[in-house]
Amino acid sequence: MKQSLLALGMLAVLSMPLYLSAPAAAGSVEVSKRAKQVHEAALVIDTHLDTPANFERPGWSILDRHDHDGDQSQVDLPRMKEGGLDGGFWVIYTGQGDRDDAGNREARDHGLIRLTEIREMLAANPTSFELARTAADAKRIVAAGKRVSFISMENASPLASDPSLVSVYYDLGLRMLGITHVKNNDFGDSSTDAKGPEWKGLSPKGKALVAEANRLGLILDASHASDAVFDQLLELSKAPIVLSHTSADAEFDHPRNIDDARIKRLAEKGGVIHVNAYGGYLISIPKIPAREAALDALSEKYGDESSRDEAAIQAYLGERAKIDQQFPVPRANLDDYMRHLLHILKVAGPQHVGIGADWDGGGGVDGLEDVSALPRITERLLAAGYSEADIQDIWGGNLLRVLTQVEAVAEKSKQK
Template identity: 70%
Template sequence: MKRTLLALATTLAVLASADIAAKDATAEAARIHEGALVLDTHLDTPANLRRPGWSIADDHRHEGELSQVDLPRMKAGGLDGGFWVIYTAQGARDDAGKRAARDHGLERLVSIREMLAAHASDMELALTPADAERIASAGRRVSFISMENAAPLASDPSLLEVYHRLGLRMLGITHVRNNEFGDSSTDPAGAEWNGLSPAGRALVEQANRLGIVLDASHASDAVFDQLLELSRAPIVLSHTSADAVYGHPRNIGDARIRQLAAKGGVIHVNAYGGYLVDIPKVPEREAALEALSEKFGPEERLPASRVTAYLSERRAIEARYPVKRATFDDYMSHLLHIIRVAGVDHVGIGADWDGGGGVVGMEDVTALPRITEALLAAGYSEGDVRKIWGGNLLRVLRQVQDASDASAP
């Protein structure tokens, strides 16, 4: 009996010790996360800015996957800021389509600038790495601006200078289809330009001259290769995952990750489930979701008053036609693999929030401390974590700006 009691006491002591160690590790991770400059390179949240009744200042977690980023949740998750995205879907490439893309891009830029002006005590436009550090130190959210898909420039590439003057500091060449500037990694028609078009090569030169970071996410491997060759400063992948972990045209192979690192670039790891694991399409589900979209209209125009009804019908469809979902462990598999291949100096986070990103266990930005905790558990140091969360990004931005014509005396 005494032996049984002794064994029980020993077991309880071990469990108590393990519990204390776990709490200490969580507290240490929280301290490190709070002390780091936490930046994400791909925030698609501007898609929500024109929704009637929607404000970045309100907590929208009740909207589920419709909204993953707002000021209350940025503060709760320790997200100091990042790049707000001017995203334009690739439409027709005739004159009317180019004008529509031009107008859409400018409208989205205006909406971002309006958001910043309306919440100046909480957010501030950042143009340089020094701006980012100053803004974060003041307790405001660091607000860079990027463009995903250069389609708004197709009618007049010289508009890039206007965008730069108004805050643009990162430029993605393509989205899911080819455009006037280069090939996409996912266009069903295949390569059109075998990389960059002549206009795309000129755009690279212009971006370098202005000090705008070039982003190869969504672009074909040939575009990636040519950006590395042509750019006189490092480039980034703003939201891309590992082909070696899950083979997908949208992901990147290890050899190219090493080439990116050798040129000083950074890959920011995506949390879009369909690029992390194999999620087969269910035709009935896709058809039902398409019908739902036709009924309620585009999500980016959905009024707050209709959110409850929309989500109720959408969740009923998802329950009727369930599919596999990527998890936080899946995300970390990609992140840890990429760190091993590229090295801690060449990796960051670009989770594709409000653009389809988010996984089970990391549904919105309030869960970002989990990444810090997982990195520390994997053996990475506080200094490594600081590099991954923002240090590497700011280093590239500094190099790009230093190499630009604008930096010349």
């Protein structure tokens, strides 16, 4: 394990200016000429890329095409180019562990190490990727032919031992902060904790974190949080908030999805919902106890995904295929994804919707298996009657507008 203090010391070097490369054309997926043109004209940003979990995988490189990895890898530079993905938010994900002193220290160290891994990837590939801190940076980086690299945090547990660390993360590039994951934490309630609500929304530490996020200039993300946390974020935040990867309750009633009334309130406050492509949140997939037991045993056999080398990946996928054959379950497809996306567009309007497919975190459906397939979404949006301007807003314009507003709130707080 890397020493976090050494890693932080190295980041002064990693923040040196990066240089330019030529742009690449998007799209090897078969779509109409019109769809390809519209897609290539848009600034295409995904708000939830869990790919940093792969950065330290033995033999894995962001520069190589990994489509043979199946669901183990969905984002790399070749497929970003083919799918016209200009960039997105690389996620600092931390699973919710024990909330005692030891657990909080472990979460703290994990978060700092994951941040360092992201920054090291950027430093190693300066002609292909560049850290973005502002909305203006994103446009400049795309114009230079590189991939936009924002950083987000999913689950604020790395801050539990010392919430003031959020300012360190901000200085090192963090621009989006998600409060919880699948369990409650020190900052607020999750939408899916089996124990139910602990804080009835945000905790006192959570409310203080909201104020600090506004002061610094961090986008607040309510995905995974309970409805009460969503309501309180919407009330307390001085800037618009987002849902970085969330789908529609009206299309599939699941605690991780959101109801139409809240979608409308999010839009009224200027926020954006980015639609998730995680199959279990799009359609009903029954839990088969024997299947779940077999999958748990398989995961235990091969260990943490980020530690698997090429041979282990292929062996895992072979055994996983046998489990799928023995215990088949329905799979969500592109039609299911578009049903959620089009419903949310009708409720919120195209100025308040984006894409956050949860790539490399369980997202992806049949017909939308990895980021090379993104032009298919553009084709479907055109077929549904959305204009080129609408599609540009959905793919990145809305997110950059929110970031600009968040930046303005932070700047105003500095002037007081």
